[in-house]
Amino acid sequence: MKQTFHGSCHCKAVTFEADIDLAEGTGRCNCTLCWKQRMWNAGQLQPADFRLLSGEDVLGDYAKSGDWGESHHRFCTKCGIATHSHGAIKMMGGKPFVSVHLAALDDLSVDDLVAAPLAYMDGLHDNWQNPPDETRHL
Template identity: 75%
Template sequence: MKRTYRGSCHCKAVTFEADLDLDQGTGKCNCTVCWKQRMWTIGVTPADFRLLSGEDKLADYGRSGDWGEGHHRFCSVCGIHTHGHGKIEAMGGDPYVSVHLSALDDLPVDDLVKAPLTYMDGLHDNWWNPPAETRHL
């Protein structure tokens, strides 16, 4: 069931809310960006994500290519990543927002750990399959 959660960076300069259905699953990836951040995310449509404050404080690390584009957004004050967005052709080409679950302020731990989890082998561009090793993710 979809529920509205509130989130923020560490210094609270960036705040947001997102309508999430944790029963639809969360994800962890082994690509170099996700691995270095120990990222745990959930994807939503842009309509289900609302930036409440801090647009002027958000920095952007973006990449693009023939595969599409992706933007990793983080607070320029404290450095905490809150979300990402983009459009990836292999994922249907629709715009997406990826919410960092660790940035949610009101997510009960029990709800997080019981949510389905999918592992993705982004390191080898094998997004639809889990990597051989997931213990470190």
């Protein structure tokens, strides 16, 4: 069941709310960006399930695109904290999505976080449907 969570960057310049059903699962990926950020996210949200409340003017955008699709990784340019991503990836259905960094949620309890299902994705090899051989470091 979806629940509305509130999130922010560290300095609170960027704030948002997102409707997330943690029972749908969370994810960790081994691509170079996710690995460097130690990202744990709730992905593939519908764009309408994410609402930016403040900070559009301070959001940075690290974007990548190719024949696989596009992805925009958003972060606060004041404190550097990544908050969410959005884009469309063909291997993931090609539909627009939003992915929220769970560490940016201000009202997510540790108990709820660790109880949520967790899937691993082999983004390093563009094998999004399968987990990588090694996940201990994720």
